[in-house]
Amino acid sequence: MPEYKQFPLADTAEGLTEAEILDWKVKPGDEVTVNQIVVEIETAKAAVELPIPWAGVVTELLVEPGQTVEVGTPILTVDVDPHGTASGSAPAATAAGEANGDEEEMKPLVGYGSKASSAKRRPRKKAGGAPSTPAAPPVAAVATPVQAVEVVKPRQPADDKVADTTPAAYVPLAKPPVRKLAKELGVDLRTVTGSADGGVITREDVYRAAEGATNGAAVSSGPAAATAAQAGSYDPATRERRVPIRGVRKATAQAMVNSAYTAPHVTEFLTVDVTPMMELRDKLRRTPEFADVKLTPLAFAAKAVCLAATRTPDVNAVWDDAAGEIVYKDYVHLGIAAATPRGLVVPKVRDADALSLAELAAAIGELTATARDGKTTPEAMLNGTFTITNVGVFGVDTGTPIINPGESAILALGAIRDMPWVVDGELAVRKVMQLSLSFDHRVVDGQQGSQFLADVGALLADPAMAITY
Template identity: 55%
Template sequence: MTATEQRFREFKMPDVGEGLTEAEILKWYVQPGDTVTDGQVICEVETAKAAVELPSPFEGVVHAVHFEEGATVDVGTSIIAVDTDPGAGPAEAPAAAEAAPAAEEEAEPQGRQAVLVGYGAAPSSTKRRARKPQAGVPAQEPAAAAVQAELNGHAAPAPAPAAPAAPAAVPAAGRPLAKPPVRKLAKDLGIDLATVTPTGPDGVITREDVHAAAAPAPAAEAPAPAPQPSADVATGGSEAVRARETRIPIKGVRKATAQAMVNSAFTAPHVTEFVTVDVTRTMKLVQELKQDPDMAGLRVNPLLLVAKALLVAIRRNPEVNAAWDEENQEIVRKDYVNLGIAAATPRGLIVPNIKDAQAKTLPQLSAALGELVATAREGKTAPGDMAGGTVTITNVGVFGVDTGTPILNPGESAILAFGAVKLQPWVHKGKVKPRQVTTLALSFDHRLVDGELGSKVLADIAAILEHPKRLITWA
């Protein structure tokens, strides 16, 4: 690593998930010129799994931010440069400091010109003493330019009449003068170097030139659009229709969720069973637990007892807590339960899970549920919190929905939908009375969960919610 590289450090987009290949930059918290410390959050990115804040691994002054907010960046691509020794005085960044010192064309004492690797010597205003040309034959360019052009796969430039000396911005090979890191920066920013005005010595394009070219030009007053024929709207013309539509790019969490659901729906044969149950006693228990000193400060709601009921049902029917290993042709039964809770967020549906939920007491489970949901809604769920789930609950009841046919989370064998709890007429002890009633739906992978096993699990959950004392007797 050169001294310049040690001073100007490039921070590359890390793989913040499990094998992810790209991330979208949501927000920058720093800009060029800002001082940063080691560990300071510099930006927020969104992967296919979650939004993640990235800390700076360097301390110094931000030299350059390579991508704008909203850009999707491949893992391993540099996103920001930090000057780790700003007190050392002005210096070129690595992109402008990687010249090839041994390839220079010696000039007259008036000056020497910079030469870039692979380009040979560029024409210069300070030339060697020209040989006396033969009659009718124009003066030739230096031989080194012709040789270098041939090595680059180009024909030597044709002789041309002498022209007044001017600073050259293009080498003999016909490409703008720019060092490899500057060319990469231009490529990342979508800038054609041929359109960039060079300001560096001998017509070399610098990083600052590329950033200047990438800066948005002042908006010119646009001419008024031509009026659309009214017949276009009446006939459903494409331009008129698009003007009345909103198009949202499919990326990040939504893109990953869509792909996962397609893969799940067309890989695992889904079966869904339903049961409607009187949960009046469970709702009374929820109210009692809210007053219990052991649950003080915790969020107690029906979902908590549904989760506990599912965990008890899995203990009684452990075969449902499994996965299908297609590659090894095995059914993998899990002796632990990582309980996923489907959470709707502004960026899409995510399913973080509570690790080893089967080992948690009711207060511990309540605390874990509250933290999981709050973190998900803030968009701060870590990728690791969404990996390794074994079974999932989706609470569609919060939207007033009675039930649904949930699609399995990839890699899991069962998902429980918890519908809205409503006051309904119900036969209770031989009489029709108003009771708190809900509908549960259990989808399962029919490759490893047959109808008998699926029915037992769903029946156990319903029985616990109807008589919650079974949380004690069956546990």
């Protein structure tokens, strides 16, 4: 008989308590294989795709896209024995994994949890030279972040062919843009009757449904209404939209508030002539090493930060209030602040201080592209030691950045502009950039912060200075 299991929302990163269902990759009736991606969720840090640990047939989607659920909540039901191949009449498998009296190994989710080691220790030899035999076979460690929740449903008679039309099983017919619009306007597509051929739901159907939900208020179907309803619930009567504070935005806001009211911030500014850096950039672009690399001022700044931190390690340390210690890091996990549709995220370039300029440029390019696509993993945003935010890409000259929690300093890069500058006593037009450094005054004194900022500026103004570090 069919054997049903419910797939609960897994903890994809340490401390995750809830997540929003963004998009289902399967629908009822689909066959799935072990470790197949079935759903995309948004945690407080990033969008994450979850694989399923069993093979079978999807029977029910228990949560709608846009709904936020707690870790451990069942979100999907799968028939793991759709063809009735299970032998015997033993009771179905329990949540702990027992089936037919034997232990059933739960396949680990790809990318999450520790892996069971495949390496075997050589048997130790006894004094006589014969290998010792363990008293009992070792128990294989099964790594899995989820627990199966067993659901046993009565088998329907063979002649019962009535289709399941319950709301949870019904999947409305609508194209992805229409589904997105419905989510933005707070319209449940299961309550909408499609007007297109085959019952397909159109944008006009969604607008009419939204109009009915607001007691007959007119809903414009023009671009202004669509733009205003990018997220949350849109009220056409007041021309306002309300967006729930959750996910990346909620986590970022809380982190910034905690940092601003915990670490005593000091911000210093420096204006730098970066003409030599830009000339070097043009020269390096013509070399084979940088032929396939997007070399940006951000990459030069990243290299300068790593070098300058060797002379002022305080900026790469952190205040541990609980332990009453300052922790100095002998590595630089460099955070790069990236603006994404879901909000600000700060993925890290691991061991950035060990990378060449070309390697740093490539790593930053890959990291920012992944962030903008919403594919940054939660692990990629943990354990940073220093952050760079490039406000210059928005045409902004400078700012007072807030330090990321767990760090002691952050550098903001302003826009590079052609400006009048005095060179060797004469006025010239040069490429000029403003730098701003915020630091935690508990860890970094004014002298140390000033020295670090001056070092970064000197390296950007004259990249040849790098050979002296």
